Amino acid sequence: MEVARRLRHDEPMSDPAHTSDTLVVHGGVPLRGTVTVRGAKNFVSKAMVASLLGEQPSRLMNVPEIRDVAVVTGLLELHGVEVSPGTGPCELLLDPRNVESAHVADIDAHAGSSRIPILFCGPLLHRLGEAFIPDLGGCRIGDRPINYHLDVLRRFGAVVDKMPHGIALRAPTRLQGTKLELPYPSVGTTEQVLLTAVRAEGVTELRNAAIEPEIMDLIAVLQKMGAIISVDTDRAVKIEGVDRLSGFTHRALPDRIEAASWACAALATGGDITVDGARQLEMMTFLNVFRKVGGAIDIADDGIRFSHPGGSLESIVLETAVHPGFMTDWQQPLVVALTQANGLSIVHETVYENRFGFTRALRDMGAQIQLYRECLGGLPCRFGLRNFRHSAVVSGPTKLHGADIEVPDLRGGFSHLIAALAAEGTSRVRGIGLIDRGYEHFQDKLDALGARYDR
Ligand code: EPU
Numbered sequence: 390m391e392v393a394r395r396l397r398h399d400e401p402m403s404d405p406a407h408t409s410d411t412l413v414v415h416g417g418v419p420l421r422g423t424v425t426v427r428g429a430k431n432f433v434s435k436a437m438v439a440s441l442l443g444e445q446p447s448r449l450m451n452v453p454e455i456r457d458v459a460v461v462t463g464l465l466e467l468h469g470v471e472v473s474p475g476t477g478p479c480e481l482l483l484d485p486r487n488v489e490s491a492h493v494a495d496i497d498a499h500a501g502s503s504r505i506p507i508l509f510c511g512p513l514l515h516r517l518g519e520a521f522i523p524d525l526g527g528c529r530i531g532d533r534p535i536n537y538h539l540d541v542l543r544r545f546g547a548v549v550d551k552m553p554h555g556i557a558l559r560a561p562t563r564l565q566g567t568k569l570e571l572p573y574p575s576v577g578t579t580e581q582v583l584l585t586a587v588r589a590e591g592v593t594e595l596r597n598a599a600i601e602p603e604i605m606d607l608i609a610v611l612q613k614m615g616a617i618i619s620v621d622t623d624r625a626v627k628i629e630g631v632d633r634l635s636g637f638t639h640r641a642l643p644d645r646i647e648a649a650s651w652a653c654a655a656l657a658t659g660g661d662i663t664v665d666g667a668r669q670l671e672m673m674t675f676l677n678v679f680r681k682v683g684g685a686i687d688i689a690d691d692g693i694r695f696s697h698p699g700g701s702l703e704s705i706v707l708e709t710a711v712h713p714g715f716m717t718d719w720q721q722p723l724v725v726a727l728t729q730a731n732g733l734s735i736v737h738e739t740v741y742e743n744r745f746g747f748t749r750a751l752r753d754m755g756a757q758i759q760l761y762r763e764c765l766g767g768l769p770c771r772f773g774l775r776n777f778r779h780s781a782v783v784s785g786p787t788k789l790h791g792a793d794i795e796v797p798d799l800r801g802g803f804s805h806l807i808a809a810l811a812a813e814g815t816s817r818v819r820g821i822g823l824i825d826r827g828y829e830h831f832q833d834k835l836d837a838l839g840a841r842y843d844r
Pocket of ligand 1 (some may be wrong): 431432494504505534535536537538539573574576577578585599706715716718740741742799800840
């Protein structure tokens with residue numbers, strides 16, 4: 390498969406017949422069958438950026454064909470990195486030997502809706518002494534500021550200038566290792582620190598780091614490149630800067646968000662889906678919750694089977710949190726399944742202040758979901774005394790019926806799709822292009838599972 394060529398962000402992700410922006414879904418059919426998940430979106434894009442730090446080419450395997458990978462491919466190419474398909478399937482070769490500055494307008498045009506450009510800062514400052522970051526996109530699930538990123542970059546010695554269309558950064562001298570403590574274990578900021586500290590002069594100590602499996606895999610990649618990184622107890626990470634890094638050969642860990650999304654689709658539609666490539670280790674928290682709701686799991690070395698065993702589902706009290714807690718990205722698909730559970734479920738979202746926008750469409754489809762500003766069912770979180778509706782009470786089971794829906798963001802959009810597949814009658818789901826950002830060939834997978842829909 391010619392991953393690099395096909396993953397250009399301006400080309401279709403799959404068969405052209407699959408690119409219509411609206412799906413007309415005829416719901417009420419249990420999804421049954423097998424799908425395959427490849428490398429995690431939230432790791433692959435970061436590993437691609439890490440290749441910029443090396444002096445030799447890198448080889449990344451298990452790369453999914455998703456729009457986010459295409460965007461990062463485009464951005465790397467703009468900076469002189471040669472990205473080409475490897476010899477095996479789903480494999481990318483990344484050659485950073487001719488890294489150069491890119492034109493601001495080109496970066497702006499290529500960044501699209503991705504938030505990945507912010508992670509180019511450290512590598513570009515090391516390679517070129519400067520970087521430009523356009524205004525960032527990403528899902529509309531809260532303010533999504535970049536203040537932590539800019540704070541840590543300044544602490545390494547970078548000079549940060551806000552410009553009308555983005556942020557210009559300079560490194561007047563070599564970046565210096567430093568002692569840092571994050572106000573919150575932010576995934577992106579932890580990655581920012583890793584990607585910057587590995588080639589800074591001296592030691593960097595990071596406290597309150599995020600320790601998501603995708604971050605551990607990024608640390609594994611950096612270690613292969615020659616970095617010296619230790620992860621201690623209590624979210625403490627120590628990075629000893631080195632003068633140069635080589636390339637890496639690495640197989641990406643599987644996408645645990647996509648796997649959980651299909652699992653929730655099985656539960657919500659009363660189906661039975663085997664997710665090849667899903668791995669137990671990174672999904673333990675999800676698997677516990679799936680079982681508590683009443684789903685059945687069958688774990689094998691090469692995948693996990695998720696099914697609705699019949700009978701009624703149970704309501705639960707749940708709180709999203711950083712790893713090893715229940716991922717915020719699992720919350721949206723699970724809420725759809727909870728509309729089919731008996732009684733009141735309480736879901737407290739503690740990672741993003743605004744991640745329940747997608748529930749409006751579910752209510753239009755007949756779900757009973759109420760949102761609250763209070764921290765319900767768990768410990769008070771940082772959104773508690775502010776004006777954010779970040780707790781949800783889902784009352785079930787409710788029959789869902791078809792509706793016209795607009796996809797709001799990546800995970801919310803997939804959740805709408807699950808709701809439409811579970812609902813009686815026909816739904817029009819508009820804006821499905823957004824789902825390509827993170828779900829590889831999802832329409833082919835729907836076909837394989839027996840979903841009924843028109844394009
Ligand atoms: N935050 C700040 N300031 C910052 C950075 C973060 O206040 O400078 C706040 C955020 O607003 C949020 C919290 O910290 O409330 C956590 O954000 P984090 O930095 O951890 O998120 P991220 O790195 O921007 C990644 C994933 C998200 C996933 C989160 C949490 C990527 C590209 N994105 O985002 O994935 O939800 O971590 O696990 O890795 C998705 O895949 O759909 C997605 C949104």
